[in-house]
Amino acid sequence: MSNRFKRAIASLGVSVFALVLALGFSMLIVALTGNDAGEAARAMWDGAFGNRAQIAGTLSKMIPLLLVALGWIVAYRAKRVNIGFEGQILAGGICATAMGLHFAGMPILIHLPLAVLAGVAGGAMWAGIAAWLWARRGVNEIISTLLLNFIAIEIVSWLVRGPLQESTKTFPRSGPIAESARWPSLLDKTSLSWDFVLAIVMVFVVAFVLNRTTFGYRLRFTGANEPAARHAGIATKTVTAIALIVSGALAGLAGELVDPRRRVHEHVRQLLGQLRLRGHRGRLVGPEQPDRVHPLGAALRLPASRRRPHGGPCRGAVGRRPHHPGTRHRLRRGSNVPARPPRE
Amino acid sequence: MAPFLRMQGITKRFPGVVANRDVDLEVDRGEIRGLLGENGAGKSTLVKILYGLFHPDEGTIEIDGKPVRIRSPRHAVDLGIGMVHQHFMLVPTMTVAENVALGLRENHSPFSRLPAVARRVRELSQRYGLDVDPDDLVEDLSVGLQQRVEILKLLYRGAELLVLDEPTAVLTPQEWHELAQTLRDLADHGKAVIFISHKLDEQLEASDWCTVLRDGAVVGTVHTDDVDKADLARMMVGRDVVLRVARESLPPGEPVIEVSSLRLESKDGRTVLDDVSFEIREREILGVAGIDGNGQRELVEVIAGVHQPSSGTIRVCGRDEPRLTPQRFHRHGGAIIPEDRHRTGVALDLTITDNLMLKDFRRLPFARRGITAVSPIREHCEHLVAEFDVRTPGTSVIMRQLSGGNQQRSVVARELCGEPTLLIAAQPTRGLDVGAMEFVYDRLLDHRKRGGATLLVSTELDEILSLSDRIAVIVGGRFVRILDPDDADDETLGLLMGGAEIAPG
Ligand SMILES: Nc1ncnc2c1ncn2[C@@H]1O[C@H](COP(=O)(O)OP(=O)(O)OP(=O)(O)O)[C@@H](O)[C@H]1O
Numbered sequence: 001m002s003n004r005f006k007r008a009i010a011s012l013g014v015s016v017f018a019l020v021l022a023l024g025f026s027m028l029i030v031a032l033t034g035n036d037a038g039e040a041a042r043a044m045w046d047g048a049f050g051n052r053a054q055i056a057g058t059l060s061k062m063i064p065l066l067l068v069a070l071g072w073i074v075a076y077r078a079k080r081v082n083i084g085f086e087g088q089i090l091a092g093g094i095c096a097t098a099m100g101l102h103f104a105g106m107p108i109l110i111h112l113p114l115a116v117l118a119g120v121a122g123g124a125m126w127a128g129i130a131a132w133l134w135a136r137r138g139v140n141e142i143i144s145t146l147l148l149n150f151i152a153i154e155i156v157s158w159l160v161r162g163p164l165q166e167s168t169k170t171f172p173r174s175g176p177i178a179e180s181a182r183w184p185s186l187l188d189k190t191s192l193s194w195d196f197v198l199a200i201v202m203v204f205v206v207a208f209v210l211n212r213t214t215f216g217y218r219l220r221f222t223g224a225n226e227p228a229a230r231h232a233g234i235a236t237k238t239v240t241a242i243a244l245i246v247s248g249a250l251a252g253l254a255g256e257l258v259d260p261r262r263r264v265h266e267h268v269r270q271l272l273g274q275l276r277l278r279g280h281r282g283r284l285v286g287p288e289q290p291d292r293v294h295p296l297g298a299a300l301r302l303p304a305s306r307r308r309p310h311g312g313p314c315r316g317a318v319g320r321r322p323h324h325p326g327t328r329h330r331l332r333r334g335s336n337v338p339a340r341p342p343r344e
Numbered sequence: 345m346a347p348f349l350r351m352q353g354i355t356k357r358f359p360g361v362v363a364n365r366d367v368d369l370e371v372d373r374g375e376i377r378g379l380l381g382e383n384g385a386g387k388s389t390l391v392k393i394l395y396g397l398f399h400p401d402e403g404t405i406e407i408d409g410k411p412v413r414i415r416s417p418r419h420a421v422d423l424g425i426g427m428v429h430q431h432f433m434l435v436p437t438m439t440v441a442e443n444v445a446l447g448l449r450e451n452h453s454p455f456s457r458l459p460a461v462a463r464r465v466r467e468l469s470q471r472y473g474l475d476v477d478p479d480d481l482v483e484d485l486s487v488g489l490q491q492r493v494e495i496l497k498l499l500y501r502g503a504e505l506l507v508l509d510e511p512t513a514v515l516t517p518q519e520w521h522e523l524a525q526t527l528r529d530l531a532d533h534g535k536a537v538i539f540i541s542h543k544l545d546e547q548l549e550a551s552d553w554c555t556v557l558r559d560g561a562v563v564g565t566v567h568t569d570d571v572d573k574a575d576l577a578r579m580m581v582g583r584d585v586v587l588r589v590a591r592e593s594l595p596p597g598e599p600v601i602e603v604s605s606l607r608l609e610s611k612d613g614r615t616v617l618d619d620v621s622f623e624i625r626e627r628e629i630l631g632v633a634g635i636d637g638n639g640q641r642e643l644v645e646v647i648a649g650v651h652q653p654s655s656g657t658i659r660v661c662g663r664d665e666p667r668l669t670p671q672r673f674h675r676h677g678g679a680i681i682p683e684d685r686h687r688t689g690v691a692l693d694l695t696i697t698d699n700l701m702l703k704d705f706r707r708l709p710f711a712r713r714g715i716t717a718v719s720p721i722r723e724h725c726e727h728l729v730a731e732f733d734v735r736t737p738g739t740s741v742i743m744r745q746l747s748g749g750n751q752q753r754s755v756v757a758r759e760l761c762g763e764p765t766l767l768i769a770a771q772p773t774r775g776l777d778v779g780a781m782e783f784v785y786d787r788l789l790d791h792r793k794r795g796g797a798t799l800l801v802s803t804e805l806d807e808i809l810s811l812s813d814r815i816a817v818i819v820g821g822r823f824v825r826i827l828d829p830d831d832a833d834d835e836t837l838g839l840l841m842g843g844a845e846i847a848p849g
């Protein structure tokens with residue numbers, strides 16, 4: 001017991017250290033550009049925690065990141081590195097959106113769960129491709145999940161200009177999702193909705209599954225010593241494939257929640273840029289031993305990593321401000337996708 | 345003159361244990377010093393301190409009379425301390441000379457100086473009678489020769505003190521005698537040697553002095569000419585140890601496993617098991633004697649369902665098993681103590697509890713509808729740890745922190761609990777001290793008495809001879825002979841294992 005406690009403290013220490021280091025460096029860079037680091041820090045704080053709405057906004061942005069971090073943990077327990085969250089989020093987002101656009105008029109108690117399940121299924125399916133390739137063909141999951149990202153990105157690009165495009169055909173984005181497929185607001189006059197509760201519940205569900213179920217045990221042993229687990233009669237391939245699929249399902253769930261405007265459009269990608277940042281940091285922060293990456297630890301770590309002033313470019317990116325698809329589009333494109341001439 | 349090595353008042357604490365308590369150790373040039381002690385007594389910790397892997401909490405170390413603080417293995421090598429690891433650190437696809445040159449610091453491109461390295465290797469090999477050719481590929485060498493390459497690497501780097509932590513677990517008796525001779529030659533040339541082994545015979549044969557540790561503290565240092573095995577065992581354990589077991593004769597029952605014409609080909613088409621047939625009945629122990637690497641591991645893995653045989657049949661408890669899997673093997677009440685505990689026995693990064701539950705985690709009362717039950721598991725593990733005397737501060741400790749012998753004890757505990765019907769015990773006492781060995785022998789005999797069948801695979805002839813009801817000798821994947829223990833002795837077995845043709849009877 002005290003051993004576990006010590007490990008938890010150590011893991012928390014690492015998180016805090018990483019946070020302090022990241023903040024320190026940001027402030028250093030602000031100072032190097034000749035600006036007032038103190039003021040920047042204050043603005044950051046105000047932006048993230050300044051008032052009720054901003055705290056709520058920070059929390060609501062935390063949600064998809066939290067789910068993706070859970071996905072990382074599940075896959076990494078089996079020593080598999082899933083770097084395809086981006087694709088899985090998009091796959092989940094596509095399915096959830098498709099579900100949300102149709103069947104309008106259904107009661108929310110049916111429509112919303114259906115949309116959520118569609119998101120989960122989309123992410124699971126996308127990761128399932130990689131899992132299948134790994135189990136059957138021995139394809140390295142790092143490569144396959146990465147490459148599946150690009151495929152998902154292209155599919156989204158096509159969908160928002162084709163089958164899923166809004167009826168006015170103005171922007172490359174989908175129409176608004178039916179009211180009955182949206183999460184009801186949790187806090188009045190803020191962006192925080194009930195999906196926040198779902199995400200927190202998921203932390204406990206994942207923690208429970210990993211630590212208190214025989215599946216979690218199989219997963220743990222498979223990750224820690226695959227040959228030993230196999231000799232003891234654990235179906236390690238199946239277990240690992242399931243871990244990858246669950247990991248994708250969690251990302252798909254994040255995809256369902258990712259866009260506050262409930263539309264799949266290309267802005268999703270800007271958000272994904274931040275997700276990728278988080279992904280790297282997740283690896284940096286996560287201790288090398290998979291059994292030590294604790295879901296509750298992830299929950300503690302995540303909100304902090306999201307502190308940034310609202311109202312900056314970041315917020316616009318989530319879809320508040322009108323925008324010029326052409327210019328923004330190109331800007332974003334440069335960061336993560338092979339260059340391509342703008343279509344407009 | 346000061347001795348080459350003087351350690352004084354060394355104390356090393358880990359959370360919950362004192363691994364070394366106020367240990368004094370002096371080793372002089374020309375001396376072979378044995379270290380002996382129960383599992384977890386602190387032998388490995390002491391030599392790891394010497395090799396710079398751990399830093400002592402208290403105490404001083406002097407080399408040639410000069411106080412030193414050994415910072416790292418690099419530093420230890422600079423000070424003339426070398427360690428032969430139990431798992432060899434060699435690149436199999438490289439030659440001996442290349443392996444020696446790897447990691448040398450003095451030149452940027454060690455390979456440009458390979459001829460010089462090879463010349464020096466040859467010279468050293470001659471001087472110490474090591475008989476190693478620098479141009480041989482390491483993968484072509486026997487285990488015994490690979491070990492000598494390790495020793496050569498140390499000598500090349502100017503080691504004055506050589507440390508060997510349980511170097512003999514994987515050696516044949518012949519290779520052991522050669523190693524003992526090598527150590528003697530090294531000592532005669534003025535090197536100091538520290539030698540850790542649980543085998544009392546080896547200590548008596550090779551060491552000049554033997555230092556016995558118990559619970560981290562030195563019990564005493566004796567000259568090996570003045571003591572016998574019983575004395576050493578008593579010093580170690582603190583009581584008399586019965587080194588021979590009493591195996592009562594029991595009538596065998598129903599066949600538990602019947603294997604006929606088993607054949608296994610490796611991926612590259614070599615025949616690893618050839619026409620192996622045997623049966624083991626209830627209350628029977630079949631001993632498989634052989635030199636390491638003659639197909640024992642494959643035999644064990646086929647019977648445990650890990651590999652499918654290329655041809656041949658296996659019947660378990662009277663049922664044909666055309667496709668045996670580890671799951672089915674377990675369902676039939678099979679248990680397996682694997683020969684390589686780090687590869688297939690334990691997960692070093694998981695807790696003792698997790699490791700102890702590997703065989704039973706699915707079943708009641710430890711799991712109900714896929715959910716694990718915390719307190720039955722805790723009670724079960726605490727019970728096992730107590731019964732099998734696993735020395736650990738608690739069951740939530742990570743396996744890696746246990747001493748080698750205590751890791752082995754956990755594997756034995758896990759596999760022997762729950763009354764298996766068929767037990768495969770491969771090298772069950774590897775790394776165990778004599779007390780634990782005695783305990784495991786008793787448990788194997790209990791298992792037999794209860795009606796269990798046992799396949800005992802061992803390179804220790806004593807073990808095979810004293811426990812088995814029948815002895816099969818395996819050479820090159822074939823059972824060359826199955827004989828009665830009364831007709832067998834060290835010598836015949838040794839000859840058969842070496843491939844000699846002896847007419848039966
Ligand atoms: N890294 C570690 N962390 C915590 N405890 C440790 C660590 N290494 C060793 N110990 C503890 O120190 C004690 C001595 O261990 P050590 O490995 O020196 O024993 P040993 O005499 O070599 O035993 P064996 O004969 O089983 O190899 C044991 O109780 C072990 O659990």
Ligand SMILES: [Mg+2]
Pocket residue numbers: 387388389747748749
């Ligand atoms: Mg040891």
